[in-house]
Structure formats: C-alpha cells, structure tokens
Amino acid sequence: MDGGVYFGRLSRVVEALRRFAGKTVEFDPIRRLVNWGRLYSLWPVHVTTSCCSVALGAGMGARFDYERFGVLPFGSLRQNDLIIIEGTLTYKFAKRIRRIYDQMPEPKYVIAIGACALSGGIFRDAYSIVKDVSKVVPVDVFVPGCPPRPEALGRAVMLLQEKIRRSKVSGEPIETPIVVR
Amino acid sequence: MEAGRLDQVVEKEIYVSVGPQHSGAGHFRMVLKLDGDIIVDVIPDPGFVHRSVEKIAENMLYVQIVPLVEKVTHVDASNLAMGYVRAVEELSGIQVPERAKYLRTIACELSRITSHLYFFGIFGIFLNHSTMFMWSFGDRDLFLDLTQLLTGTRIAHSYILAGGVRHDMPQDFPDKAMKVLDYFERKLEDYYKIFMLNPVMIERTRGVGVLSREDAIRLGATGPVLRASGVRYDTRKDDPYAAYDKIDFEIPVYKEGDSYARVMVRFREMQESVKIIRQALRDMPEGPVRPKRMVPRWPVKKGEHYARVEAARGELGYYIISDGKAKPYRLKMSSPSFRNLLILKHLLRGETLADMPAIYMSLDYWAPEADR
Numbered sequence: 001m002d003g004g005v006y007f008g009r010l011s012r013v014v015e016a017l018r019r020f021a022g023k024t025v026e027f028d029p030i031r032r033l034v035n036w037g038r039l040y041s042l043w044p045v046h047v048t049t050s051c052c053s054v055a056l057g058a059g060m061g062a063r064f065d066y067e068r069f070g071v072l073p074f075g076s077l078r079q080n081d082l083i084i085i086e087g088t089l090t091y092k093f094a095k096r097i098r099r100i101y102d103q104m105p106e107p108k109y110v111i112a113i114g115a116c117a118l119s120g121g122i123f124r125d126a127y128s129i130v131k132d133v134s135k136v137v138p139v140d141v142f143v144p145g146c147p148p149r150p151e152a153l154g155r156a157v158m159l160l161q162e163k164i165r166r167s168k169v170s171g172e173p174i175e176t177p178i179v180v181r
Numbered sequence: 182m183e184a185g186r187l188d189q190v191v192e193k194e195i196y197v198s199v200g201p202q203h204s205g206a207g208h209f210r211m212v213l214k215l216d217g218d219i220i221v222d223v224i225p226d227p228g229f230v231h232r233s234v235e236k237i238a239e240n241m242l243y244v245q246i247v248p249l250v251e252k253v254t255h256v257d258a259s260n261l262a263m264g265y266v267r268a269v270e271e272l273s274g275i276q277v278p279e280r281a282k283y284l285r286t287i288a289c290e291l292s293r294i295t296s297h298l299y300f301f302g303i304f305g306i307f308l309n310h311s312t313m314f315m316w317s318f319g320d321r322d323l324f325l326d327l328t329q330l331l332t333g334t335r336i337a338h339s340y341i342l343a344g345g346v347r348h349d350m351p352q353d354f355p356d357k358a359m360k361v362l363d364y365f366e367r368k369l370e371d372y373y374k375i376f377m378l379n380p381v382m383i384e385r386t387r388g389v390g391v392l393s394r395e396d397a398i399r400l401g402a403t404g405p406v407l408r409a410s411g412v413r414y415d416t417r418k419d420d421p422y423a424a425y426d427k428i429d430f431e432i433p434v435y436k437e438g439d440s441y442a443r444v445m446v447r448f449r450e451m452q453e454s455v456k457i458i459r460q461a462l463r464d465m466p467e468g469p470v471r472p473k474r475m476v477p478r479w480p481v482k483k484g485e486h487y488a489r490v491e492a493a494r495g496e497l498g499y500y501i502i503s504d505g506k507a508k509p510y511r512l513k514m515s516s517p518s519f520r521n522l523l524i525l526k527h528l529l530r531g532e533t534l535a536d537m538p539a540i541y542m543s544l545d546y547w548a549p550e551a552d553r
C-alpha cells in the first residue's frame with residue numbers, strides 16, 4: 001500500500017483489516033448478496049465484431065428482450081462488465097478488444113458467440129482472423145451456431161448468471177469455459 | 182508544466198476518433214478532423230471485418246460458396262446468394278424452372294424487408310427513438326419467421342442454388358404470408374406517423390447531408406442512396422432477374438438527396454416489397470422448383486462473367502473467372518456498402534459533429550460487406 005511510507009503501523013492495520021474484509025465477504029450471506037447484485041446488471045460493451053451481431057440485435061428487440069436478464073448495452077466502458085464477442089475476430093480488431101477488456105473494471109465477463117469465435121467457422125482458412133478467441137481474452141461462455149439463435153444467446157446469459165452465483169466475490173480463478181448446448 | 186493560460190490557447194483543428202468501440206460506429210472506425218464543431222475532413226478506417234472471402238472462395242466448391250457469400254451481409258442473405266447464383270447460372274447456361282424464379286423473388290424481397298427493418302431499428306435508436314427500434318425489430322421477427330418457414334433458417338438461408346431453389350414452399354406459407362403482409366401494411370402507416378412525421382426526426386434529417394444528383398453519379402453512389410438523389414436506377418428493372426420482369430412494381434425516387442429522403446426511399450421500398458411478394462404468391466405457376474438431382478459439383482463452364490443484382494444496400498456485382506474445374510479461379514465482389522463509403526467523406530465535410538450519426542447511418546453502411 002502507498003500509505004505504508006508515512007504510516008508504518010497504521011498501514012499494517014489497514015492491510016490486516018483489508019485481508020479480513022476480503023475473507024469475510026467470501027462467507028455466505030455476504031457473498032450471495034454481492035453476487036446477486038452482479039447477476040442482474042450485466043451491461044455489455046457496445047462493440048460489434050462481426051455478423052453475429054444480427055443475433056444480438058434480434059435479442060435486444062421486442063421478442064427476446066434480454067433486458068429481462070439485466071443485459072443492456074451501455075456506451076461507457078467504465079460501467080460495463082460484459083463483452084459479447086459476436087463472431088469472427090480479425091487481428092485488427094483483436095488488438096482493440098484486448099484494449100477494451102483491459103479498460104473495463106473488475107469483475108468482467110466474456111461471452112463469445114458464433115462458430116467463428118470458437119474455431120474460425122466458415123472462415124477458418126482466412127489469413128486475417130483469430131481462430132480461438134480465448135487466446136485474446138478469457139472467455140466464460142461459448143455459444144456455437146452460425147449465427148446462434150437469439151434463444152441460445154439468452155441461455156448463455158443465464159448460464160453466465162449461474163456461474164456468477166457460484167463464484168467467489170474476488171472472482172479469481174476462471175473455470176473452464178461453458179459451452180451452450 | 183504551468184497550468185494553461187487563456188492567451189496561450191491556440192485554436193486549431195483536432196482529431197476525434199469514432200469507433201470501433203462506439204455506439205455510433207459498429208465495426209468501423211473513422212477519424213474526424215474537427216474545427217470547433219465543424220467537420221473539416223474524414224479519414225475512414227475500414228477493414229475491421231476483413232475476412233478474405235474472395236480468397237477463401239478460391240478453395241471452395243461452387244456450392245459451398247453460397248453460404249460463404251451470404252455471411253458477407255447476413256441481414257440480407259438471399260440477395261447476396263442471388264447475385265452469386267445468377268453469375269454462375271449465366272456463365273454456364275443453367276436453366277431455372279419458372280416456379281423457382283418466383284420463389285427466389287419472394288426470398289429476395291423477404292430479405293430486403295428484414296434488412297430495411299434492421300436499418301430502421303438502428304437508425305431509430307441513433308436518433309434516440311427507441312420506439313422505432315422496438316417496433317421494427319419486433320416486426321422483423323415476424324418476417325424472420327416467414328423466412329424460416331420458407332427456407333428453414335432465420336438468417337443464413339442458403340435457399341437459392343444454381344438450377345432452382347432448395348425446396349418448394351410449405352403448403353401453409355401463402356396463408357401465413359398474407360396474414361403477416363396485411364398486418365405489416367397497416368403497421369407501416371403507423372411507422373409513417375410515429376417516425377417519418379416525428380418532428381425530431383424531421384429536424385435532424387431534413388436538409389442534412391445533401392447529395393446532389395451530379396455528385397451521386399460522379400461518386401458512384403448506389404441503391405437507396407442513389408435513388409434518394411433523383412436517379413431512377415434499379416437493377417431489378419434495368420437488368421431484371423428472377424421473376425422481376427413479370428411483376429409490376431414501382432421504384433421510389435426522391436429528389437432531395439438528404440438523409441430524410443434516403444430513409445424515405447427505404448420506407449417506400451418496403452411497401453413495394455410487400456406488393457411484390459403478394460403478386461409473386463398470386464401468379465406463381467405450378468411445377469418443379471429444381472432439377473431432379475442436385476449434384477454437389479455444379480457444371481460450371483470455362484470462362485468469365487459479371488452479374489449483378491439489387492441488394493438491399495444497392496447494386497451488388499459478382500465477377501467470376503472459371504477454368505472449368507470444381508472451384509472458381511477467382512471470385513470478385515463489388516459491394517454496395519464499399520461504394521457508398523466513398524460518399525461518406527464527401528457528405529460529412531462541412532457538417533457539424535452532431536449531424537454525423539444521421540448522415541453516417543442513413544447510408545446503411547454494413548462493414549462486413551465493405552471489408553469482405
């Protein structure tokens with residue numbers, strides 16, 4: 001801690017308190033409360049990487065309406081906690097996605113949709129695309145399909161919420177990604 | 182450094198980067214050079230979705246390329262496939278049954294309506310008109326249901342193949358289609374009242390981003406952008422394909438050339454598309470829709486050919502060079518979005534920054550199509 005230089009002993013107390021708080025929030029009622037708060041405010045970044053955005057667009061529309069799950073695209077990165085990678089990620093875009101990811105505050109989650117994000121899909125032979133998105137950002141949920149139906153994307157959001165409900169508050173270890181089936 | 186002193190501030194142009202992470206740009210970036218609030222110059226930076234479609238196509242069978250080219254503009258899949266299939270058919274003289282032509286027309290027009298509805302939703306949300314977004318995306322789902330009934334999938338159809346279409350329409354398709362079309366025609370009047378006559382919409386788009394007739398022709402505009410500038414040009418009429426030569430429809434043309442006219446052209450086009458689908462369903466003859474046996478290896482002759490169709494965003498061209506093998510030697514696409522991108526620079530110069538979304542979105546720029 002920065003304060004350590006000036007308040008030697010105090011900083012140690014603060015550090016101990018902090019460690020204590022870090023442990024306490026992991027206990028059940030508090031952990032659940034914090035996770036509950038995170039569950040229904042999954043605001044995705046306004047970034048569309050490729051043509052799977054059509055599925056996301058339909059999902060935001062009147063029939064599927066992901067806002068039921070608290071998913072609402074939001075302009076500013078500082079308030080976002082979800083990136084939805086919609087399909088093919090080109091090398092040119094991958095740099096930007098990583099930068100966007102790094103700018104977002106913790107906790108942050110990633111859903112990658114489309115066959116292209118998993119393995120390259122129909123474009124697997126292309127010279128300009130990233131074949132596996134998890135090499136760029138850690139992915140929580142994969143949704144196959146070309147493009148996936150909006151229902152599948154809705155299910156991905158629900159699975160992600162399930163995962164958040166189970167996770168620790170510090171959110172440290174990233175489990176193996178879930179694949180929507 | 183010393184805190185800024187007012188007399189040291191130099192007024193000069195600044196650069197503002199818009200996109201790709203921006204609610205206003207989609208998969209596209211442009212750098213605006215601003216003098217105060219006025220846009221002095223625009224540096225477009227496309228290529229975020231360059232997926233080398235043309236190169237991949239050289240390693241694919243002709244039939245495999247149909248889903249590939251559809252991926253280029255997913256909201257408008259059937260029109261994209263139509264252009265490619267037309268090029269292949271005209272190159273090798275493949276005959277198409279009469280009924281298949283009508284089914285193709287229906288698939289293309291359904292595609293056009295869903296694409297225009299997508300445009301309306303996005304344009305609405307850009308002007309902060311979220312009712313339009315909800316309405317048009319809700320109605321778009323009805324048309325996607327129809328498409329699903331006809332072709333089997335919501336978005337990527339792969340319905341149009343060389344020699345016909347993949348399968349006939351289901352028996353209850355005409356009834357369901359008529360119901361949706363009746364509903365949609367009534368709904369379009371509401372669209373007109375709530376969106377096209379909306380004072381905010383009029384204020385923000387009338388007289389904004391005017392493209393004169395001469396400039397539209399000189400810069401090679403295409404599609405609704407061209408027709409909004411007073412040029413009557415539509416491939417469906419001028420170089421008819423599928424069953425368009427037997428169907429009676431109009432081409433909406435507006436003289437103003439501003440953003441409002443571009444939106445209005447698309448609005449009227451949806452009305453015409455409804456008319457076209459009605460007629461196609463009425464006039465459709467009985468008969469086969471494809472050859473008895475569909476072979477994975479299309480009999481493509483040696484030679485080269487250029488064919489074009491009218492996609493939702495404008496004229497779309499395919500140039501095929503075939504050396505008589507199972508895979509094309511070269512496939513070149515000329516996409517309407519890329520041609521309209523050239524106009525963006527011309528239109529934005531001299532406008533204010535606040536007008537940028539209204540102009541940029543009215544071109545209906547679809548980045549994967551321009552980058553390919």
Ligand code: SF4
Pocket residue numbers: 050051052086087088113114115116117121122145146147148252255
């Ligand atoms: S998975 Fe299909 S729809 Fe999604 S980006 Fe890839 S090609 Fe496009």
